[in-house]
Amino acid sequence: MNKKKLVMIGNGMxxxxxxxxxxxxxxxxxxxxxxGKEPYPNYNRIKLSNIxxxxxxxxxxxxxxxxxxxxxxxxxxxxxxxxxxxxxxxRVITGxxxxxxxxxxxxxxxxxxxxxxxxxDKKGVSGFRDINDCEMMINxxxxxxxxxxxxxxxxxLEAARGLLNLGMEVDVVHLLPHLMExxxxxIASSMLKRELESQGMNFLMEKQTVEIVGEERVxxxxxxxxxxxxADLVVMAIGIKPNIEVAKNSxxxxxxGIVVNDFMETNIANVYAVGECAEHREIVYGLVAPLYEQxxxxxxxxxxxxxxxxxxxxxxxxxxxxxVDLYSAGEIFEDETTQxxxxxxxxxxxxxxxxxxxNQIVGVVLYGDTKDSTKLFRMLTKKEDISGMxxxxxxxxxxxxxxxxxxxxxxxxxxxxxxxxxxIVDAIQKQGLTTLDQVSHCTNAGRSCxxxxxxxxxxxxxxxxxxxxxxxxxxxxxxxCTTLSRDEVVAEIKEKGLTSVKEIMNxxxxxxxxxxxxxRPALNYFLGMIYMDEYKDExxxxxxxxxxxxNIQKDGTYSVVPRMYGGVTTAQDLKKIAEVAEKxxxxxxxxxxxxxIGLFGIKKEDLPTIWEELDMPSGYAxxxxxxxxxxxxxxxxxxxxxxDSMALGIELEKKFERxxxxxxxxxxxxxxxxxxxxxxxxDIGFVGIDGGWEIYVGGNGGVDLRPGDHLMTVKTxxxxxxxxxxxxxYYRETAHYLERTSKWLExxxxxxxxxxxxxxxxxKALNARMDKTLQKYVEPWxxxxxxxxxxxxxxxxxxxxxxxxxx
Amino acid sequence: MSRIxxxxxxxxxERAGFSITIEKIDIALFKLSNGEVRAIENHSPxxxxxxxxxxxxxxxxxxxxxxDWKISLRDGKVQAPDEGEVKTFQVDIxxxxxxxxx
Ligand code: SRM
Ligand SMILES: Cc1cc2nc3c(=O)[nH]c(=O)nc-3n(C[C@H](O)[C@H](O)[C@H](O)COP(=O)(O)OP(=O)(O)OC[C@H]3O[C@@H](n4cnc5c(N)ncnc54)[C@H](O)[C@@H]3O)c2cc1C
Ligand code: SF4
Ligand code: FES
Numbered sequence: 001m002n003k004k005k006l007v008m009i010g011n012g013m014x015x016x017x018x019x020x021x022x023x024x025x026x027x028x029x030x031x032x033x034x035x036g037k038e039p040y041p042n043y044n045r046i047k048l049s050n051i052x053x054x055x056x057x058x059x060x061x062x063x064x065x066x067x068x069x070x071x072x073x074x075x076x077x078x079x080x081x082x083x084x085x086x087x088x089x090x091r092v093i094t095g096x097x098x099x100x101x102x103x104x105x106x107x108x109x110x111x112x113x114x115x116x117x118x119x120x121d122k123k124g125v126s127g128f129r130d131i132n133d134c135e136m137m138i139n140x141x142x143x144x145x146x147x148x149x150x151x152x153x154x155x156x157l158e159a160a161r162g163l164l165n166l167g168m169e170v171d172v173v174h175l176l177p178h179l180m181e182x183x184x185x186x187i188a189s190s191m192l193k194r195e196l197e198s199q200g201m202n203f204l205m206e207k208q209t210v211e212i213v214g215e216e217r218v219x220x221x222x223x224x225x226x227x228x229x230x231a232d233l234v235v236m237a238i239g240i241k242p243n244i245e246v247a248k249n250s251x252x253x254x255x256x257g258i259v260v261n262d263f264m265e266t267n268i269a270n271v272y273a274v275g276e277c278a279e280h281r282e283i284v285y286g287l288v289a290p291l292y293e294q295x296x297x298x299x300x301x302x303x304x305x306x307x308x309x310x311x312x313x314x315x316x317x318x319x320x321x322x323x324v325d326l327y328s329a330g331e332i333f334e335d336e337t338t339q340x341x342x343x344x345x346x347x348x349x350x351x352x353x354x355x356x357x358x359n360q361i362v363g364v365v366l367y368g369d370t371k372d373s374t375k376l377f378r379m380l381t382k383k384e385d386i387s388g389m390x391x392x393x394x395x396x397x398x399x400x401x402x403x404x405x406x407x408x409x410x411x412x413x414x415x416x417x418x419x420x421x422x423x424i425v426d427a428i429q430k431q432g433l434t435t436l437d438q439v440s441h442c443t444n445a446g447r448s449c450x451x452x453x454x455x456x457x458x459x460x461x462x463x464x465x466x467x468x469x470x471x472x473x474x475x476x477x478x479x480x481c482t483t484l485s486r487d488e489v490v491a492e493i494k495e496k497g498l499t500s501v502k503e504i505m506n507x508x509x510x511x512x513x514x515x516x517x518x519x520r521p522a523l524n525y526f527l528g529m530i531y532m533d534e535y536k537d538e539x540x541x542x543x544x545x546x547x548x549x550x551n552i553q554k555d556g557t558y559s560v561v562p563r564m565y566g567g568v569t570t571a572q573d574l575k576k577i578a579e580v581a582e583k584x585x586x587x588x589x590x591x592x593x594x595x596x597i598g599l600f601g602i603k604k605e606d607l608p609t610i611w612e613e614l615d616m617p618s619g620y621a622x623x624x625x626x627x628x629x630x631x632x633x634x635x636x637x638x639x640x641x642x643x644d645s646m647a648l649g650i651e652l653e654k655k656f657e658r659x660x661x662x663x664x665x666x667x668x669x670x671x672x673x674x675x676x677x678x679x680x681x682x683d684i685g686f687v688g689i690d691g692g693w694e695i696y697v698g699g700n701g702g703v704d705l706r707p708g709d710h711l712m713t714v715k716t717x718x719x720x721x722x723x724x725x726x727x728x729x730y731y732r733e734t735a736h737y738l739e740r741t742s743k744w745l746e747x748x749x750x751x752x753x754x755x756x757x758x759x760x761x762x763x764k765a766l767n768a769r770m771d772k773t774l775q776k777y778v779e780p781w782x783x784x785x786x787x788x789x790x791x792x793x794x795x796x797x798x799x800x801x802x803x804x805x806x807x
Numbered sequence: 808m809s810r811i812x813x814x815x816x817x818x819x820x821e822r823a824g825f826s827i828t829i830e831k832i833d834i835a836l837f838k839l840s841n842g843e844v845r846a847i848e849n850h851s852p853x854x855x856x857x858x859x860x861x862x863x864x865x866x867x868x869x870x871x872x873x874x875d876w877k878i879s880l881r882d883g884k885v886q887a888p889d890e891g892e893v894k895t896f897q898v899d900i901x902x903x904x905x906x907x908x909x
Contacts, residue, residue, distance in 0.1 A: 513866035544872035
């Protein structure tokens with residue numbers, strides 16, 4: 001049987017969702033071809049705001065990978081726009097080819113609306129629609145300072161927040177007196193404005209831009225009132241314009257968008273439109289929830305399944321800006337036929353307004369506290385009769401932990417994808433789902449803006465009850481090269497006895513030939529952790545710093561930081577360092593934050609010589625390993641010292657140096673609670689007290705500052721060594737690669753770790769594995785000095801004189 | 808056009824960068840796992856620069872060691888979503904000698 005040919009123009013969110021639905025219903029029915037103008041597979045456009053705000057990366061927002069298209073035998077042409085549709089001969093035409101169709105879906109989305117004013121085509125003026133726009137803004141922020149966003153709606157404010165995060169000064173220009181006037185009433189909108197002002201946004205309200213000034217690149221804006229403002233970057237976020245170019249000359253009927261009926265059919269047979277390019281009952285939708293509903297109806301229809309028509313949608317709006325909690329759905333203004341319930345609590349910054357007509361909720365505006373949004377939205381869409389309810393019960397905030405059990409089954413959990421609690425529970429039970437990822441895959445909940453994920457996860461926990469395993473539920477794959485999680489990979493290595501990075505990739509079906517910078521170092525670590533002293537480390541699977549045993553700097557030179565155990569040095573060592581620095585004209589000699597001396601700006605060819613002349617062990621200032629053990633002078637000199645902190649610090653550093661760990665590990669030892677070594681913000685910290693040591697764990701002084709938790713108090717130095725060994729080994733065996741102890745401890749729980757360490761047998765076993773591992777390490781600088789092969793491979797630059805050799 | 812001998816094929820280590828300087832031009836030579844040899848300019852197109860020799864080599868790509876850009880060793884193109892291009896050089900192998908044509 002010849003399959004029907006289904007062609008889709010546009011490779012975006014609504015279109016590809018429609019294809020997903022079609023494949024679910026009838027995997028074999030069509031030969032599918034998709035044309036996408038952008039050079040990427042389908043990605044989550046919604047998350048562009050998050051990219052700009054620095055919360056995620058481009059790779060993470062890909063919804064359908066190139067492999068997904070392959071697996072489903074979809075012919076994908078990216079970077080290729082359809083320029084013409086020939087509805088007579090039923091074919092589409094691009095610059096490169098002509099493709100025939102039996103059924104055609106137009107899903108071309110929309111474009112940013114660019115104001116038709118002089119100067120709008122200058123360099124530095126952009127919309128906010130795709131990866132390209134986003135990159136342009138990110139690049140501009142590196143060179144320029146001042147951004148102006150035109151438009152105080154959802155998109156404009158999200159763009160403005162992103163640009164602030166990128167370090168730019170941001171003005172937001174808005175034509176009307178109130179921000180987000182289509183979703184908020186004046187009270188909520190002024191609360192929003194105040195919050196955003198406190199975040200650093202500057203607003204120019206009631207200003208109409210009439211010209212963009214500048215030479216080749218924009219330098220400013222001029223307004224109708226004659227005033228001007230400087231700008232190095234202008235982002236227009238005033239609205240969207242359905243992208244109907246290809247439909248225009250083909251006899252397809254259009255108005256603002258491509259006009260479709262309740263089954264997404266255009267006026268031409270076998271041609272459909274879906275998404276932001278489609279106009280349904282005179283409405284063009286600009287949020288994914290209604291578009292996904294359209295996609296579902298269209299998928300059923302195209303597959304020949306009789307289903308309910310699409311009759312339009314009401315959707316709720318939220319703003320993806322940190323520190324702002326707002327929600328709006330339905331009508332926003334009172335009139336003679338409405339009654340309203342309002343709560344305004346300026347002190348807490350909370351405002352709620354519910355509009356009621358004929359005993360039904362017709363509008364919701366929430367600011368500062370949106371916990372009730374799902375409940376109110378359900379009441380609104382279901383047109384529930386609220387005559388028996390009191391205003392308090394309507395507005396009553398559900399507890400934060402929300403009683404999932406008492407939540408009705410038809411409560412909408414994922415607004416973007418229209419997924420209710422009932423659907424999620426059903427999928428979990430019938431399909432035996434145990435992870436958030438699986439729930440997302442089977443129900444689509446959480447696949448768009450991601451806001452509903454915490455709620456989905458609560459439902460998962462509630463539904464599974466005792467069987468719920470939090471760690472497993474939030475499984476994430478190691479990187480884009482595999483779908484396996486850290487735990488699965490480690491289990492497979494052990495079970496199948498895999499012994500090399502290459503073998504793991506082959507046997508476990510890696511999607512790339514030789515992995516990437518995320519998985520290769522991780523796999524190399526796992527192998528070394530599992531096989532202890534037997535595994536031969538794969539140096540070329542380590543990233544530059546660990547491979548070179550020195551820290552690369554921005555210009556390609558390196559730093560050299562020798563060990564200074566416990567921060568204790570000698571006059572002799574200081575002299576040696578001074579001599580080397582002088583002899584080699586080392587550009588910078590600096591005391592590091594880890595109580596030792598660093599030599600910075602050294603050429604890679606000079607590293608071995610410098611190491612040789614220093615004749616000191618590597619301080620591993622570059623490694624995922626023990627960095628420094630910072631100590632205070634302690635009982636040997638200090639009048640308050642109760643313990644010998646320097647001696648313990650040196651013993652710890654000598655024992656655990658060079659050990660591979662999932663992320664770097666730092667320690668601090670103080671001899672009294674005054675804590676001059678800052679032991680409270682180290683991965684492991686020790687504080688001497690009369691007759692013992694307090695042990696603190698999970699401290700961090702870096703990105704997410706976290707004080708350590710008191711793990712236990714022990715009496716002797718031997719106990720300190722035993723606990724530290726067991727604790728570190730347990731971290732080595734259970735953490736994700738690149739998970740600092742602070743994050744790890746929060747994930748697995750302090751109590752859990754206490755239970756593990758309380759068992760003497762376990763402690764012994766952990767320490768035995770630790771000791772076995774520690775045997776394998778050799779001093780890397782010395783190794784490089786001794787070994788010519790290493791020098792030739794890693795530390796040589798070959799200068800070739802031209803002339804004689806050339807022919 | 809000249810053909811310059813730059814290395815001995817059998818001595819090149821797989822998946823490691825070999826740095827050479829010819830007349831002030833820094834070149835990174837890579838021997839891939841499949842035995843082929845590629846040469847590109849030893850300078851990342853990232854606005855802040857950086858060397859490439861010490862990057863992680865995976866198949867036909869090298870990851871910039873300083874900013875983690877993924878760069879094709881075949882055509883020098885930086886992979887999406889980043890953008891840019893590094894100069895590539897033609898490589899010839901003859902009797903265990905590696906030549907660069909430039
Ligand atoms: C040299 C030093 C700064 C100095 O001049 O003092 C330094 C230098 C670097 N730090 Fe640091 N850190 C240095 C002490 C610290 C400290 C303070 C401390 O250890 O007491 C911290 C906060 C404490 C902590 O880690 O909890 C610190 C938190 C970081 C972080 C954030 C880690 C985190 O988990 O939040 C990074 C980034 C990372 O590791 O991913 C980082 C990364 C870096 C890197 C390796 C960045 C890189 O990959 O190129 C820097 C290398 C510079 C170079 O050119 O060699 N450095 N770094 C310090 C070396 C100490 C040493 O002797 O080994
Ligand atoms: C920054 C930002 C934040 C957003 N935040 C939210 C949010 O929080 N919640 C929400 O619900 N929605 C949000 N949206 C809106 C949401 O992203 C869109 O509603 C959705 O992407 C529309 O899907 P679509 O398939 O209709 O169009 P698109 O996703 O735009 O896809 C259309 C694709 O077709 C391609 N195309 C166009 N013409 C041709 C041609 N001739 N040939 C081949 N290909 C072509 C385009 O290049 C594009 O890739 C946001 C949008 C942006 C830009
Ligand atoms: S704080 Fe650390 S990572 Fe940041 S610039 Fe200074 S040395 Fe580099
Ligand atoms: S609410 Fe947006 S993904 Fe669920």
